[in-house]
Amino acid sequence: MPSEGASTLLALDGVKVAYGAIEAVKGVDLELFGGEMVCLIGANGAGKTTTLNAIAGTLPLAGGTIRYRGEDVARLPAHKRLRTGIALVPEGRGIFTRLTVEENLRMGAYIRNDADGIAADMARVFDMLPRIRERLRQVAGTLSGGEQQMLAIGRALLSRPRLLLLDEPSMGLAPLVVEKIFEVVQSVREEGVSILLVEQNANLALEFAQRGYVMESGRITLSGSGRELLDDPAVRAAYLGESD
Amino acid sequence: MNELAELVPWLGKHKPRAARAVVLLVILVAPMIAIMFGRTWVRVLDFALLYMMLALGLNLVVGFAGLLDLGYIAFYAVGAYTWAFLASPHFADAFPAVAAGIGAADGIHLPFWLVLPVGAALAAMAGIVLGFPVLRLRGDYLAIVTLGFGEIVRIFMNNLNYPINITNGPQGINLLDSMNLFGWDLARSIKLWGFKIDSLFFYYYFFLLCVAGSILFIQRLQISRVGRAWAAMRDDELAARAIGINIRNMKLLAFSLGATFGGVAGGLFGAFQGFVSPESFSLMESIAVLVMVVFGGMGNIAGAVVGALILTALPEILRHIAQPVQQALFGQVLLDPEVLRMLLYALAMILMMLLRPGGLIPAHARYSRPEYVTAGGTGA
Numbered sequence: 001m002p003s004e005g006a007s008t009l010l011a012l013d014g015v016k017v018a019y020g021a022i023e024a025v026k027g028v029d030l031e032l033f034g035g036e037m038v039c040l041i042g043a044n045g046a047g048k049t050t051t052l053n054a055i056a057g058t059l060p061l062a063g064g065t066i067r068y069r070g071e072d073v074a075r076l077p078a079h080k081r082l083r084t085g086i087a088l089v090p091e092g093r094g095i096f097t098r099l100t101v102e103e104n105l106r107m108g109a110y111i112r113n114d115a116d117g118i119a120a121d122m123a124r125v126f127d128m129l130p131r132i133r134e135r136l137r138q139v140a141g142t143l144s145g146g147e148q149q150m151l152a153i154g155r156a157l158l159s160r161p162r163l164l165l166l167d168e169p170s171m172g173l174a175p176l177v178v179e180k181i182f183e184v185v186q187s188v189r190e191e192g193v194s195i196l197l198v199e200q201n202a203n204l205a206l207e208f209a210q211r212g213y214v215m216e217s218g219r220i221t222l223s224g225s226g227r228e229l230l231d232d233p234a235v236r237a238a239y240l241g242e243s244d
Numbered sequence: 245m246n247e248l249a250e251l252v253p254w255l256g257k258h259k260p261r262a263a264r265a266v267v268l269l270v271i272l273v274a275p276m277i278a279i280m281f282g283r284t285w286v287r288v289l290d291f292a293l294l295y296m297m298l299a300l301g302l303n304l305v306v307g308f309a310g311l312l313d314l315g316y317i318a319f320y321a322v323g324a325y326t327w328a329f330l331a332s333p334h335f336a337d338a339f340p341a342v343a344a345g346i347g348a349a350d351g352i353h354l355p356f357w358l359v360l361p362v363g364a365a366l367a368a369m370a371g372i373v374l375g376f377p378v379l380r381l382r383g384d385y386l387a388i389v390t391l392g393f394g395e396i397v398r399i400f401m402n403n404l405n406y407p408i409n410i411t412n413g414p415q416g417i418n419l420l421d422s423m424n425l426f427g428w429d430l431a432r433s434i435k436l437w438g439f440k441i442d443s444l445f446f447y448y449y450f451f452l453l454c455v456a457g458s459i460l461f462i463q464r465l466q467i468s469r470v471g472r473a474w475a476a477m478r479d480d481e482l483a484a485r486a487i488g489i490n491i492r493n494m495k496l497l498a499f500s501l502g503a504t505f506g507g508v509a510g511g512l513f514g515a516f517q518g519f520v521s522p523e524s525f526s527l528m529e530s531i532a533v534l535v536m537v538v539f540g541g542m543g544n545i546a547g548a549v550v551g552a553l554i555l556t557a558l559p560e561i562l563r564h565i566a567q568p569v570q571q572a573l574f575g576q577v578l579l580d581p582e583v584l585r586m587l588l589y590a591l592a593m594i595l596m597m598l599l600r601p602g603g604l605i606p607a608h609a610r611y612s613r614p615e616y617v618t619a620g621g622t623g624a
Contacts, residue, residue, distance in 0.1 A: 057485075079485065090480075090482045095480070096483065099475060
């Protein structure tokens with residue numbers, strides 16, 4: 001549950017996204033409070049990634065509004081939305097495979113030009129992700145999957161976001177690595193960055209998140225605190241692989 | 245330059261400074277060696293330099309920004325025709341009345357420092373015109389549209405002699421002004437202390453300066469904010485958007501900057517050749533330039549230079565060998581030199597894909613300032 005007095009950071013109202021004639025997201029309402037970690041779970045093709053991309057501005061809206069810190073940002077192009085503090089870590093990590101790790105990180109600060117601030121944030125990211133510091137000079141494409149995911153998160157942090165949109169950080173990673181990633185995400189949240197997390201790994205996501213939304217074929221079907229959803233028999237049956 | 249020096253056998257590894265000196269020396273004396281085999285070979289070198297400019301420009305678009313452009317020669321055409329229109333008797337021939345009226349009875353003859361920038365600007369604009377409709381296209385779709393664009397430009401050049409004679413149609417425009425550097429006509433050979441200095445030499449060194457200038461500019465560009473944005477966009481467009489790169493502007497910039505090089509090279513080509521016609525700007529030329537970039541090593545400046553040099557010179561050498569050989573063997577020339585050239589390009593591509601998929605000089609990950617990338621860690 002959001003703490004008393006926490007202000008709404010992000011509010012989606014009736015958001016629709018279409019690929020040509022096919023509507024992938026059919027009116028999503030979603031709310032996220034400052035400092036919160038919220039997760040969006042659902043089956044493949046439910047529209048989770050599409051919703052996240054619409055928030056980041058990499059996909060245009062077909063309807064509805066996105067309010068961020070009280071202002072409608074639905075018309076802002078992606079590169080301007082990033083400047084307001086919304087950063088996306090895309091599905092499949094999207095690191096620049098031919099650049100070095102350090103160059104990747106520096107690219108995260110592409111929109112900034114405060115050298116001192118960037119240096120300080122680099123140091124913060126290194127503290128959070130010691131593995132990345134060890135591999136600074138390596139070409140990013142040669143990193144392991146888990147390291148690439150860490151790098152993608154680190155790169156997003158260098159834009160100094162208020163809201164981090166994470167698209168399936170656990171994708172294709174071994175369970176031990178996934179846990180490490182979630183620890184990193186947790187520590188990012190503790191630094192005051194709000195997080196909207198899209199996950200297939202519903203169990204883990206709901207454990208870490210304060211609240212969750214369940215999405216099914218383009219619509220939100222359930223929402224509640226992480227605990228509530230974890231205990232919900234329908235959720236358990238559909239997403240946690242339990243048949244009772 | 246450094247990368248070229250590394251290619252020098254033995255010296256490149258052990259005495260880099262000496263290797264650099266060797267490369268520089270070879271570049272400077274190349275036309276003097278070439279002329280021993282005849283003027284043709286100096287001409288070939290001059291053309292190689294023009295193709296280097298084209299390959300460098302196309303490398304910006306294809307290698308740096310990752311946008312496959314199969315119609316690049318169109319910008320070369322724009323530059324060449326700009327030169328033809330603004331520095332030849334054509335205007336007086338096509339519109340005698342207007343020409344006499346504005347006091348240009350022998351045609352328009354503007355100086356190079358005016359015509360080249362105009363040609364470059366027009367080419368850049370053509371680049372933006374091409375860029376806008378293809379912003380959302382990628383890969384094969386982009387290639388097809390750019391291919392169509394190249395053909396459209398060529399067909400325009402072929403047909404714009406009616407109703408208003410702008411390009412003189414398939415006959416092309418003749419008697420273009422040569423390069424005149426503030427009173428010094430590069431097309432005129434000079435006698436100095438009894439030595440005849442061939443005009444082709446002047447063109448060689450002038451083009452060399454242009455290529456060197458282009459390389460310096462592109463080197464700076466590659467490590468700039470723009471260069472890094474292109475590298476990011478090429479690797480992953482979604483991620484590039486996610487870190488705040490304005491993809492639309494960066495693509496348009498790639499197309500227009502690449503086109504600028506094509507436009508300048510086109511103007512130089514017009515001045516050098518003295519004649520332009522649509523057949524110089526066929527699809528095969530676009531492909532030839534692309535092959536130079538790919539063969540040399542996509543995304544690598546030295547690669548574009550070496551690719552252009554080899555693939556301009558080799559067909560000429562082959563032509564001079566193949567014709568007499570065919571005559572001797574069959575009593576006639578069975579394979580046209582142009583066919584041989586394309587055959588050679590195809591062979592170069594196939595061999596490259598098999599033996600060196602990254603090109604002759606593969607690009608490294610070095611899109612940032614050198615101090616971020618130290619030796620040892622960039623081996624992949």
